[in-house]
Amino acid sequence: xxxxxxxxxxxxxxxxxxxxxxxxxxxxxxxxxxxxxxxxxxxxxxxxxxxxxxxxxxxxxxxxxxxxxxxxxxxxxxxxxxxxxxxxxxxxxxxxxxxxxxxxxxxxxxxxxxxxxxxxxxxxxxxxxxxxxxxxxxxxxxxxxxxxxxxxxxxxxxxxxxxxxxxxxxxxxxxxxxxxxxxxxxxxxxxxxxxxxxxxxxxxxxxxxxxxxxxxxxxxxxxxxxxxxxxxxxxxxxxxxxxxxxxxxxxxxxxxxxxxxxxxxxxxxxxxxxxxxxxxxxxxxxxxxxxxxxxxxxxx
Amino acid sequence: xxxxxxxxxxxxxxxxxxxxxxxxxxxxxxxxxxxxxxxxxxxxxxxxxxxxxxxxxxxxxxxxxxxxxxxxxxxxxxxxxxxxxxxxxxxxxxxxxxxxxxxxxxxxxxxxxxxxxxxxx
Numbered sequence: 001x002x003x004x005x006x007x008x009x010x011x012x013x014x015x016x017x018x019x020x021x022x023x024x025x026x027x028x029x030x031x032x033x034x035x036x037x038x039x040x041x042x043x044x045x046x047x048x049x050x051x052x053x054x055x056x057x058x059x060x061x062x063x064x065x066x067x068x069x070x071x072x073x074x075x076x077x078x079x080x081x082x083x084x085x086x087x088x089x090x091x092x093x094x095x096x097x098x099x100x101x102x103x104x105x106x107x108x109x110x111x112x113x114x115x116x117x118x119x120x121x122x123x124x125x126x127x128x129x130x131x132x133x134x135x136x137x138x139x140x141x142x143x144x145x146x147x148x149x150x151x152x153x154x155x156x157x158x159x160x161x162x163x164x165x166x167x168x169x170x171x172x173x174x175x176x177x178x179x180x181x182x183x184x185x186x187x188x189x190x191x192x193x194x195x196x197x198x199x200x201x202x203x204x205x206x207x208x209x210x211x212x213x214x215x216x217x218x219x220x221x222x223x224x225x226x227x228x229x230x231x232x233x234x235x236x237x238x239x240x241x242x243x244x245x246x247x248x249x250x251x252x253x254x255x256x257x258x259x260x261x262x263x264x265x266x267x268x269x270x271x272x273x274x275x276x277x278x279x280x281x282x283x284x285x286x287x288x289x290x291x292x293x294x295x296x297x298x299x300x
Numbered sequence: 301x302x303x304x305x306x307x308x309x310x311x312x313x314x315x316x317x318x319x320x321x322x323x324x325x326x327x328x329x330x331x332x333x334x335x336x337x338x339x340x341x342x343x344x345x346x347x348x349x350x351x352x353x354x355x356x357x358x359x360x361x362x363x364x365x366x367x368x369x370x371x372x373x374x375x376x377x378x379x380x381x382x383x384x385x386x387x388x389x390x391x392x393x394x395x396x397x398x399x400x401x402x403x404x405x406x407x408x409x410x411x412x413x414x415x416x417x418x419x420x421x
Contacts, residue, residue, distance in 0.1 A: 073356065079349025082356045084381040091374055094349045 002153065003286060004192035006177040006185055006216075008208020010037075012198050013228035013252070016262060017282075018176035019043045020269040021196075024279035027127045029173045031149050033188040035118065035133035035142035040176050042265050046123025046130040054133075055114035056144040057097040061088045065109035072101035072110060093140050118145050120152075142178070146187045150175075153191065172283070181215045189216070194286050195223040197246075201234040209237065213244065222293040226282060229254040249285040250278060301331040303401055304363035305394045306354075310338045312395045320368045320375055321350030327394045328361045331402050334395070337361070351375030359384065367397050367406060376412045 005018040015032075019040050022030040032038040059072070059081075066088055073081045073088075080094035081101060092115055102110045118135040133149045135142040153173060177188040189195055195216045199209035209225070216223045225241060227234055230251040241248050252258070258275070261268045269276040306323030308315045312334070317323035322344045329336035339361055343353035351371070355378035358366055366379060367387045379386055388409040389397060400406055 076349075077347065079343065079346055079353040082352050082359075082378045082381075084356070084359055084378055085383075087381070089378065089381060091349065091352060091377075094352070094374070 001193045001287070001290060002173040002175060002191055003194045003196055004175040004177055004189040004221075005196045005198060006189060006212050007179060007198040008181060008211045009204065010179040012179075012200050012205065012208070014179070014198055015039050015043075015176055016258075016268070017196070017198050017226055017228065017252075017279075018174045019267055020275065020279045021283060022128050022172075022174040023126075023267045024269045024276055025172050025174075025283055027171045029129045029131065029153075029171065030176065031153075031173060032130075032132040032176045033142075033146045033149055033184070034176055034178045035135040035145045035149075035184075036178065038132045038134055041121070041123070041130055041132050043267050044123070044125035044128060044130045045265070046121075046125045046132075049121055049123040052120045052122070053116055054118050054120060054145050054148050056095075056117050057099060057112045058092045058095050058115045059090055059099075059101050059110045060113035061090065062109045062111070063087065065107045067107055067109075069106065071104050071106065075100050075104050093138075096141070097144060118142070120145065120149060142184055143187050146178075146184055150188070150191055181211045185212070185215065186219070189219060189221060192221060194290055195219075195221040196282075196286065197223060197225045198228050199225060199237060200229050201227055201231070201237045203236065206237055206240055209240070213246065222289055224249045224286065224289055227251040247285075247289070249289075250282050252278065301365055301401075302328055302361070302363045303331055303365045303367060303398055304328045304339075304358045304361060305367045305389070305397050306341075307338075307394050312336050312398070313393050315393055316367070316369065316389045316391065316397055318369050320366075320371050321346075321352075321354045323354070326354075326358060326361065328358075328363050329394065329398050331398055334398065336394075349374065352378055355379050365401070367401060368409065371409055371412055373412055373414050 005014050007014050022028040032040040070083050073083050078094045078096050080091045082089045117139050121132040123130045133145040178184045199205045224247040231254045258268050261271050269279045304326050306317040306320050307325045307327045308317050310325050323341050326339040327336050343350040351374045355375040359382040365385045367389050369389045386409045387406040
């Protein structure tokens with residue numbers, strides 16, 4: 001099962017929840033899609049690492065073939081092209097790699113070329129496969145890396161008898177999403193079987209929860225909420241959840257032992273038995289939710 | 301000389317616009333005759349890369365000088381590729397700007413900001 005962990009704002013505890021869930025599950029695949037700040041590896045400290053480069057497409061111009069018709073310039077929604085003094089200029093950092101210009105060029109003067117934007121790090125920490133997407137500093141979008149990260153899962157599944165369900169049942173995939181509710185998050189949750197939202201019980205936290213909740217609804221994904229940094233007053237968020245019929249499957253306390261473990265780069269579930277129990281409980285809850293969801297589908 | 305100025309309105313008596321890429325209009329004026337034409341800036345509503353698209357429109361207008369408060373790196377790259385000079389604007393109307401340009405009272409714009417396109421997804 002693929003579980004995406006997401007929250008509207010940064011610093012809510014996506015990585016904390018993801019890392020601990022992956023650890024608590026034992027044989028897991030942890031995928032860090034927060035490619036601008038991939039921090040899960042700081043907790044896992046993966047071994048036997050190897051890197052794979054990620055490139056994105058940019059158009060390359062053959063000046064001899066280009067007649068200056070400007071069809072590509074007019075087509076590009078992202079204004080990554082300009083035609084100045086009989087020369088086509090390409091602005092690589094604005095290109096979204098849609099390939100539209102390459103397809104459209106009547107002279108076939110444009111071809112696909114690659115641009116290095118980051119890499120994927122593979123490693124192992126105990127029973128957990130740690131796969132980390134790393135975007136180069138200054139790049140505008142990490143979507144190509146996220147796409148590649150999740151395509152690894154497709155490849156994995158294909159290897160196992162061409163069937164995603166062939167992944168061993170106990171081997172969950174935990175996808176640590178980027179913050180927000182924009183393109184990179186949509187890409188990260190696209191293949192998820194379950195979306196686990198994390199929120200802080202504050203007005204700001206609630207506002208951000210509302211954003212991701214709407215996204216998750218839009219994608220029609222089974223979902224539930226974990227409250228993080230619970231200081232005893234979670235009425236605000238509970239009311240929202242009861243209005244929207246969102247299940248709150250756990251509330252993690254705002255506790256100094258967790259903060260201390262986090263600050264040392266330790267996995268709380270590994271350090272403290274009670275947190276191991278808490279995260280195992282979350283996993284059990286998710287499994288039940290997904291089974292229930294599947295049953296409902298069969299009934300329909 | 302043909303001078304392009306980002307403008308709040310569509311006449312030569314309109315105020316200079318603070319933005320280059322997302323200005324609503326460009327007034328392109330002849331510094332000798334003060335004849336001018338107005339370009340609707342299609343880039344104003346672009347998701348991203350507005351500076352590039354606006355600069356392309358300025359280049360296509362045949363201007364040889366741009367007078368603006370701000371200019372991003374990408375727009376500057378386009379204008380420079382077309383050998384267009386970039387001068388720093390002062391508050392006022394487009395016609396005042398053109399007069400000041402003729403009197404040699406404007407200086408070159410040296411601060412090119414890195415652009416805003418890296419914000420958001």
